Amino acid sequence: MVKPNISLLFVLLFMNFCFSQNELPSLEGKNVLVVYGGWEGHQPEIFAKKITSWLEEQQAVVRLEKGTAIYTNTSVMQKLDLVIQHITMSEMTTKESQGLIKAVASGVGLAGCHGGLGDSFRDNTEYQYMVGGQFVKHPGGQVTYTVEIGSKEDPITRDIKNFTLHSEQYYMHVDPALEVLATTKFSGAHDAWIEGAVVPVVWRKPFGKGRVFYNSIGHSKEDYEIPEVWSLITRGVAWAAHKE
């Protein structure tokens, strides 16, 4: 009879416990491209460096790039697990756009926040179709607003309570096929006709074989210091880096 290996059993039980506590898989060894640029008002380099150092702490293999030229480098793009983009407005060439869209459709994840993913390349509807929404206005500029978490069970939103912040409340035109994880309601104090409108703040969606994650918060670097915001972003990044 084979004697049961008690210590191995304990290790397996502990691993199972850890996994059940956090269903988001590890980023260790994942190839991540962080791309930044565009409108300087969003301090793209500060966000790019912050997320890069967090990714390195998670043992991901990170490549940091300024500008979209890298999207045409197929040998780099096809080896990636995830692209994190922070480029507000700006433009990219058709070839760059095709390089990014093809990579995501083939299974590379795409994640980002605020204008860096949701207000990029305003004339590029193929890009917007992939992301699933486009910023159109933040009525009132900096306002105090509440983010309502939709599911307390989802690994991205688990144990995160509704929270209030003072920043830009993004009014977005969105894809009805999104999986919405958090929303915000507009008071109508600025632009009365939108009173009561509920707009997605955090969503995820598939695009071909790739996973897309978006969070509309992040106008200033202070927004990323809000624990709920940083948890949503980093958990969304971990989710998007894994294929279906």
Ligand SMILES: [Zn+2]
């Ligand atoms: Zn902004």
